[in-house]
Amino acid sequence: MNINVVGSGYVGTTLAACLADLGHDVTAIDIDEDVVAELNAGRAPIHEPGLDELVAEHAGENLRATTSYENVAEADATFLAIQTPSREDGSIDVAPLEAAAEMTGDALADAEDDHLVIVKSTITPPKIDAVRDAVAEGAGEAAGRVEVATNPEFLREGTAVEDFLDPQKVVFGTDSEWAGAVLEDIYAPLLADHDAHVVRTDPETATMIKYANNAFLATKISLINDLGNVCKEFGIDAYEVADAIGLDDRIGERFLRSGVGWGGSCFPKDVAAIIAAARESGYDPAVLEAAVEVNDRQPERLLELFDEHVDAEGKRVAVLGLAFKPGTDDTRNSRAIPVIEGLQERGADVVGYDPVATENMRDRFPGIEYVDSAGEALEGASGALVVTDWDEFGALDEEFDAMAEPVVVDGRRIVDRREGITYEGLTW
Ligand SMILES: NC(=O)C1=CN([C@@H]2O[C@H](COP(=O)(O)OP(=O)(O)OC[C@H]3O[C@@H](n4cnc5c(N)ncnc54)[C@H](O)[C@@H]3O)[C@@H](O)[C@H]2O)C=CC1
Numbered sequence: 001m002n003i004n005v006v007g008s009g010y011v012g013t014t015l016a017a018c019l020a021d022l023g024h025d026v027t028a029i030d031i032d033e034d035v036v037a038e039l040n041a042g043r044a045p046i047h048e049p050g051l052d053e054l055v056a057e058h059a060g061e062n063l064r065a066t067t068s069y070e071n072v073a074e075a076d077a078t079f080l081a082i083q084t085p086s087r088e089d090g091s092i093d094v095a096p097l098e099a100a101a102e103m104t105g106d107a108l109a110d111a112e113d114d115h116l117v118i119v120k121s122t123i124t125p126p127k128i129d130a131v132r133d134a135v136a137e138g139a140g141e142a143a144g145r146v147e148v149a150t151n152p153e154f155l156r157e158g159t160a161v162e163d164f165l166d167p168q169k170v171v172f173g174t175d176s177e178w179a180g181a182v183l184e185d186i187y188a189p190l191l192a193d194h195d196a197h198v199v200r201t202d203p204e205t206a207t208m209i210k211y212a213n214n215a216f217l218a219t220k221i222s223l224i225n226d227l228g229n230v231c232k233e234f235g236i237d238a239y240e241v242a243d244a245i246g247l248d249d250r251i252g253e254r255f256l257r258s259g260v261g262w263g264g265s266c267f268p269k270d271v272a273a274i275i276a277a278a279r280e281s282g283y284d285p286a287v288l289e290a291a292v293e294v295n296d297r298q299p300e301r302l303l304e305l306f307d308e309h310v311d312a313e314g315k316r317v318a319v320l321g322l323a324f325k326p327g328t329d330d331t332r333n334s335r336a337i338p339v340i341e342g343l344q345e346r347g348a349d350v351v352g353y354d355p356v357a358t359e360n361m362r363d364r365f366p367g368i369e370y371v372d373s374a375g376e377a378l379e380g381a382s383g384a385l386v387v388t389d390w391d392e393f394g395a396l397d398e399e400f401d402a403m404a405e406p407v408v409v410d411g412r413r414i415v416d417r418r419e420g421i422t423y424e425g426l427t428w
């Protein structure tokens with residue numbers, strides 16, 4: 001099939017490259033000329049394992065990128081994979097998505113053939129009408145049938161390609177059998193090879209499934225963090241407890257890693273958005289509010305543990321890990337941000353290290369020192385705070401010997417307790 005993917009960020013680029021890999025003819029549209037140039041040069045504009053290879057394989061063949069909406073109508077369907085950032089009150093800002101929907105609608109004004117516009121972005125159910133209206137504004141009079149569907153995405157950053165190509169479920173939110181059939185056709189090559197559950201529902205329920213999924217996972221982590229904090233008070237290892245409760249398949253062993261909390265572009269944004277949407281409709285989702293509160297507290301707890309061992313004022317302090325999780329260069333809502341802020345408030349000279357996320361964090365904190373290895377960060381440091389569970393931190397050994405004050409406060413249980421360092425785990 002001939003498919004457009006509008007927006008070439010984390011989701012859009014993965015989607016475009018994977019659809020090309022499934023044999024579709026894909027046009028990636030982005031307003032950012034640099035992003036388009038990168039894609040056309042055969043490189044992924046973002047860091048994601050396996051993505052560069054896919055883009056390199058298909059660019060110039062069945063994957064091309066452009067800043068123009070001119071040929072949108074030539075395709076059978078257009079995915080919208082545009083950012084839906086948080087506004088101050090936690091609700092999502094759909095203006096960028098509406099703008100892209102409007103441009104897509106305009107480009108479909110004279111469409112002779114049927115065309116499905118598929119919202120990949122995460123939007124709260126009440127906002128879908130805004131996208132429908134934006135598309136209809138331009139395409140309302142089109143000769144062909146133009147409809148809006150939702151198809152939320154469950155991929156994780158760091159394993160985006162793998163998750164997209166081997167999903168546990170795909171969710172089709174459509175208003176008609178025709179729209180459902182278009183989505184079936186798009187996913188047919190993937191579903192032929194993988195045993196994924198297919199959930200067919202209406203557009204609003206589909207996006208609610210997405211929010212419920214993220215809210216549940218984020219709350220699961222906050223609950224284990226809450227319990228982990230209790231464990232720490234009692235001198236009990238929360239990981240031993242989590243391993244045991246995870247054996248009960250009603251609980252499940254995954255997403256029970258307690259520590260400095262959830263960050264990233266999605267859990268914080270999506271939990272805030274569904275809380276804001278619920279409140280707007282008159283309901284206060286108390287458990288979700290508590291999940292956010294616990295999450296906000298974890299970095300401060302990490303810093304308080306650090307305070308018990310080191311007076312940071314005027315000292316060089318290492319922050320190991322800047323990305324919100326390993327395998328990505330994404331620092332959006334990384335727990336490293338409140339940790340660095342807390343250290344700065346304490347008057348520390350912060351030195352940060354991350355294998356891939358340094359440049360992104362430099363935009364946020366241009367004034368701190370960044371180094372090229374964990375060893376360099378530890379050299380002469382009065383303490384280290386571990387914020388991201390990059391495997392390489394687990395392999396650190398004699399690097400700790402070069403610290404001025406060998407105190408390690410671990411927010412991710414990645415460093416082993418060892419002779420010669422004072423080690424504190426956040427919940428163990
Ligand atoms: N990042 C993730 O892991 C996941 C994100 N999502 C959702 O997917 C959506 C997209 O997220 P990301 O890919 O992370 O965003 P992103 O910010 O990485 O990418 C958005 C892209 O859209 C482009 N864009 C903005 N306006 C445009 C327009 N009018 N026309 C063409 N291109 C335009 C931007 O230049 C940018 O390249 C969000 O709603 C997010 O919540 C869903 C699942 C996973």
Ligand SMILES: O=C(O)[C@H]1O[C@H](OP(=O)(O)OP(=O)(O)OC[C@H]2O[C@@H](n3ccc(=O)[nH]c3=O)[C@H](O)[C@@H]2O)[C@H](O)[C@@H](O)[C@@H]1O
Binds near residue numbers: 154254255
């Ligand atoms: O909507 C989204 O964008 C995506 O959000 C999450 O994916 P992602 O944010 O990429 O990463 P996760 O692996 O879920 O981790 C999120 C945060 O939770 C933290 N986490 C995760 C698991 C755990 O046990 N403990 C824990 O603290 C991670 O360190 C990270 O900061 C979901 O897992 C995806 O299914 C979803 O598509």
